[in-house]
Amino acid sequence: MDNKILQTLDYAKIVYKLAQHAATALGKAEVEAIHPSPDLEEVKYALQVTEEAYQADRLKGSAPFGGIADIRASLLRSKIAGTLNPAELLEIAETVRGGRRVKRHVLQLHDDHSVPTLAAMAEQLTEHKALEDAIFMCIDEQAEVMDSASVELASIRRELRAGESRVREKLEGMIRSSSVQKMLQDAIITIRNDRYVIPVKQEYRSNFGGIIHDQSGSGATLFIEPEAIVVMNNKLRELRLSEEREIEKILQKLTALTADYADDLILDLDLLGKLDFAFAKARLAHIMSATMPRMNDRGYLKLRRGRHPLIAREHVVPIDVELGNTSTAIIVTGPNTGGKTVSLKTIGLLSLMAMSGLFVPAEDGSQLCVFDALYADIGDEQSIEQNLSTFSSHLTNIIRILKNMTPKSLVLLDELGAGTDPAEGSALAIAILEHMHKLGCRIVATTHYSELKAYAYNRKGVINASMEFDIATLSPTYRLLIGVPGRSNAFAIAERLGLQRSIIDHARGEVSEEDVRVETMIASLEENRIGAETERRTAEALRKELETQRARHEAELQRFEEQREKMLAKAQDEAREVMLKARREAEEIISDLRKLAQEEGAAVKDHKLTEARRKLDEATPEARKTAKSKAKSAKPQQIESGDEVMVYSLGQRGHVVELSGSDALVQLGILKMKVAVSDLELVKRAETGKTQQPKIAASLKRTRDENVRSELDLRGANLEEAMLEVDRFLDESFLAGFGQVYLIHGNGTGVLRTGISDFLRRHKHVKSYRLGKYGEGGSGVTVAELK
Numbered sequence: 070m071d072n073k074i075l076q077t078l079d080y081a082k083i084v085y086k087l088a089q090h091a092a093t094a095l096g097k098a099e100v101e102a103i104h105p106s107p108d109l110e111e112v113k114y115a116l117q118v119t120e121e122a123y124q125a126d127r128l129k130g131s132a133p134f135g136g137i138a139d140i141r142a143s144l145l146r147s148k149i150a151g152t153l154n155p156a157e158l159l160e161i162a163e164t165v166r167g168g169r170r171v172k173r174h175v176l177q178l179h180d181d182h183s184v185p186t187l188a189a190m191a192e193q194l195t196e197h198k199a200l201e202d203a204i205f206m207c208i209d210e211q212a213e214v215m216d217s218a219s220v221e222l223a224s225i226r227r228e229l230r231a232g233e234s235r236v237r238e239k240l241e242g243m244i245r246s247s248s249v250q251k252m253l254q255d256a257i258i259t260i261r262n263d264r265y266v267i268p269v270k271q272e273y274r275s276n277f278g279g280i281i282h283d284q285s286g287s288g289a290t291l292f293i294e295p296e297a298i299v300v301m302n303n304k305l306r307e308l309r310l311s312e313e314r315e316i317e318k319i320l321q322k323l324t325a326l327t328a329d330y331a332d333d334l335i336l337d338l339d340l341l342g343k344l345d346f347a348f349a350k351a352r353l354a355h356i357m358s359a360t361m362p363r364m365n366d367r368g369y370l371k372l373r374r375g376r377h378p379l380i381a382r383e384h385v386v387p388i389d390v391e392l393g394n395t396s397t398a399i400i401v402t403g404p405n406t407g408g409k410t411v412s413l414k415t416i417g418l419l420s421l422m423a424m425s426g427l428f429v430p431a432e433d434g435s436q437l438c439v440f441d442a443l444y445a446d447i448g449d450e451q452s453i454e455q456n457l458s459t460f461s462s463h464l465t466n467i468i469r470i471l472k473n474m475t476p477k478s479l480v481l482l483d484e485l486g487a488g489t490d491p492a493e494g495s496a497l498a499i500a501i502l503e504h505m506h507k508l509g510c511r512i513v514a515t516t517h518y519s520e521l522k523a524y525a526y527n528r529k530g531v532i533n534a535s536m537e538f539d540i541a542t543l544s545p546t547y548r549l550l551i552g553v554p555g556r557s558n559a560f561a562i563a564e565r566l567g568l569q570r571s572i573i574d575h576a577r578g579e580v581s582e583e584d585v586r587v588e589t590m591i592a593s594l595e596e597n598r599i600g601a602e603t604e605r606r607t608a609e610a611l612r613k614e615l616e617t618q619r620a621r622h623e624a625e626l627q628r629f630e631e632q633r634e635k636m637l638a639k640a641q642d643e644a645r646e647v648m649l650k651a652r653r654e655a656e657e658i659i660s661d662l663r664k665l666a667q668e669e670g671a672a673v674k675d676h677k678l679t680e681a682r683r684k685l686d687e688a689t690p691e692a693r694k695t696a697k698s699k700a701k702s703a704k705p706q707q708i709e710s711g712d713e714v715m716v717y718s719l720g721q722r723g724h725v726v727e728l729s730g731s732d733a734l735v736q737l738g739i740l741k742m743k744v745a746v747s748d749l750e751l752v753k754r755a756e757t758g759k760t761q762q763p764k765i766a767a768s769l770k771r772t773r774d775e776n777v778r779s780e781l782d783l784r785g786a787n788l789e790e791a792m793l794e795v796d797r798f799l800d801e802s803f804l805a806g807f808g809q810v811y812l813i814h815g816n817g818t819g820v821l822r823t824g825i826s827d828f829l830r831r832h833k834h835v836k837s838y839r840l841g842k843y844g845e846g847g848s849g850v851t852v853a854e855l856k
Contacts, residue, residue: 077447138164190340243267266282378419402515479513722737
């Protein structure tokens with residue numbers, strides 16, 4: 070990109086603003102190297118980095134770049150075995166530590182909010198904790214080598230401090246002496262050439278032996294090292310030299326360690342500079358309230374309320390521009406000081422910023438293009454006294470543009486054709502625009518010539534634009550109006566300012582009929598535009614109101630759904646709690662009944678307790694629901710007497726004793742229940758030989774009592790009475806076709822149970838017998854299987 074173009078469009082001022090937000094010298098160096106790129110992928114990558122840094126800065130603030138310095142010179146010197154001083158080593162350690170902090174900050178941010186590009190850069194940063202610790206163990210924050218740097222250095226410094234203490238004690242003893250004090254200029258101890266001395270008056274020079282190290286400016290004072298401490302000072306000098314040699318060894322060792330990591334650190338510095346550069350771009354975007362534009366390379370440009378970044382936001386007037394879709398050239402007309410030049414610079418500067426990976430001060434949805442070059446002929450000279458030299462300068466610049474531009478260039482021309490005869494200037498301007506338009510580049514040009522309005526109106530791909538002017542206030546509004554050519558407004562302004570009406574009418578008569586028609590057409594377009602703008606604003610307000618109402622409705626609907634779900638969940642919880650409470654209470658009652666039966670011999674039957682619990686289970690809503698769903702899903706089957714079936718509602722198996730229409734009498738253990746056939750599922754067919762028995766029993770059963778039951782309660786009877794009842798009961802059961810019967814005798818003393826067992830062993834209808842199982846009554850019931 071031509072440096073002259075960058076200067077014309079004030080690109081350097083944006084770079085300067087960006088540099089103010091860089092936290093390190095490395096970042097500032099990256100800022101200084103910034104330039105617009107003609108490569109679309111490179112620009113997209115740069116904008117992606119800026120976007121991630123923008124989000125990171127918004128969420129957690131900028132990365133901690135404190136302590137990071139440009140240490141490349143020190144690293145290079147370490148690689149050629151040059152000894153680094155403590156300050157340089159301290160700077161290296163602080164940079165290593167700062168790089169580690171930046172890395173962890175970015176990676177932690179990436180865990181919370183995806184910033185893949187920044188994270189990839191941070192991941193490459195190395196962490197040389199060993200070098201950092203080694204330097205900080207030897208050098209303090211004031212860049213002084215510490216005693217702990219080595220055992221030898223600590224020993225030397227202890228001896229040195231002790232020697233200095235002895236010298237001071239010796240000198241203080243001398244200056245406290247009354248005989249010596251009168252010979253001293255001041256009773257103080259000072260240092261000259263790293264040796265302790267005292268200030269002696271000139272006239273007492275001969276009274277002191279030793280060495281003279283210095284003299285005051287007036288010559289009245291001599292700084293003498295007394296002979297008594299010469300040897301002691303010599304010893305201190307030797308210790309200081311030893312200290313310097315030991316420090317030199319320590320620094321050489323740390324320098325050698327730094328050289329081992331120098332290549333890694335140089336790469337780290339490059340990454341840290343890029344990260345700082347990214348966060349600087351993000352902070353500039355925040356300051357400017359800028360957004361990320363969408364980029365393309367097809368020559369399409371669309372700015373939505375684009376603002377010039379160097380004009381204060383409270384004063385700048387945003388512009389809306391679209392170029393490269395239906396039109397490739399825009400001709401802007403309008404009065405002086407109307408804002409035409411600012412609009413040109415806004416388009417050019419925002420394009421350069423986007424091509425540099427910077428956000429632009431415009432609304433979301435703005436699009437900008439990657440051009441291979443930008444060319445501009447913009448002069449800030451607004452004087453009406455144009456001369457030949459100015460025209461020649463502009464024309465020379467335009468000739469250079471014509472030689473270098475391509476179909477992928479953006480050309481900005483200010484006051485095209487100005488500075489010469491209006492007829493010739495307008496003709497030349499049309500010819501230049503036509504040549505550029507045929508080439509296919511994107512053009513934005515400003516002019517005063519009315520002939521260019523007609524050219525833009527008649528030429529396909531070229532569109533008129535103007536800067537709005539408020540007749541009521543006689544001042545420009547600085548708004549760019551696309552599709553509407555500018556008006557001179559000279560007669561309206563003159564009339565408002567008080568020029569005689571006769572003069573204005575005479576002037577109108579001098580204007581050609583064609584020019585009048587053009588002005589009338591422009592006025593009509595302006596009226597239509599204002600009407601359309603008003604309607605657009607009204608429609609926009611209605612749209613926003615509808616969106617607000619829709620959002621409110623959706624929020625209320627969502628809130629209603631959430632409340633409904635909560636109420637349903639609460640109702641289900643309450644119902645479940647009530648059911649569980651009722652079940653617990655029922656279990657407690659059953660438990661109490663069992664205890665009463667055991668303790669007081671109450672006639673509470675176990676099988677009846679089981680039946681009560683089953684009925685309690687049936688009361689559970691989920692159980693009923695499951696039973697119904699299963700019953701509905703069961704396929705209709707032909708069920709006959711003697712078949713083994715599953716009763717859905719009870720979840721138990723049993724045998725069909727008798728069928729009666731849509732109901733069936735089912736034997737469930739010691740219980741017989743009447744259930745619906747639809748509540749049954751066939752498990753196993755009765756065997757052929759056995760299926761005949763119920764039929765015979767049924768024929769005999771008609772001659773006997775219809776209320777024959779499959780159980781006999783003998784509790785409370787004596788053994789003789791019980792035997793008679795058992796014999797009768799077994800005969801009736803055999804005739805009724807029962808497979809097995811239940812004799813309830815209780816536990817008691819066991820006499821009744823033993824007698825019944827003996828009787829059953831000899832009875833002709835009994836095939837086998839046993840005590841009841843759990844759920845059948847246990848040892849209080851004897852189960853007899855009939856032949």
